[in-house]
Amino acid sequence: MSHDLKALSRRWFDEVWNDRRLDVVPELSHEHAVVYGLVGDGKPAKIADFIPFRERFLQTFPDFHIKVDDVIQEGDKTVVRLTATGTHEGDAMGIAPTGRRVNLSALIMTRWKDGKIIEAWNEFDAWGMMQQLTGPAAMKIK
Numbered sequence: 001m002s003h004d005l006k007a008l009s010r011r012w013f014d015e016v017w018n019d020r021r022l023d024v025v026p027e028l029s030h031e032h033a034v035v036y037g038l039v040g041d042g043k044p045a046k047i048a049d050f051i052p053f054r055e056r057f058l059q060t061f062p063d064f065h066i067k068v069d070d071v072i073q074e075g076d077k078t079v080v081r082l083t084a085t086g087t088h089e090g091d092a093m094g095i096a097p098t099g100r101r102v103n104l105s106a107l108i109m110t111r112w113k114d115g116k117i118i119e120a121w122n123e124f125d126a127w128g129m130m131q132q133l134t135g136p137a138a139m140k141i142k
Helices: 005-018 024-028 048-061 128-133
Strands: 031-034 065-074 077-087 101-113 116-124
Touching: 005 024, 005 065, 005 077, 005 101, 005 128, 024 031, 024 048, 031 048, 101 128
Parallel strands: 031 116
Antiparallel strands: 065 077, 077 101, 101 116
């Protein structure tokens, strides 16, 4: 069975993130999928770890919205370039709510199997987000 991986990639961000539909997570991901970039130690996480990660993120940025800018496919992998916005209304990495609006960019590479995510790598502009939350002076490298 052939799957439109570009459409599935867009669906993940539109439905799981923008429409806040947790019921789509098991539909679009294998139970034993591996996800990189959810925890700071660089170790892989399980797809089950994604749900609490997402919930914490949405508590921090309740109006978080993702715009998919590009989807590129090669074989069983897709790469999504996205931009996202949100207002900082909850604790983020030890930073009290600032009420500041953030804009961030990210690249997400996903490997698909049978129309479901089996492996994913998440890279986003954490430095830029932190600058927007704390101001450039707080982010100087010493």
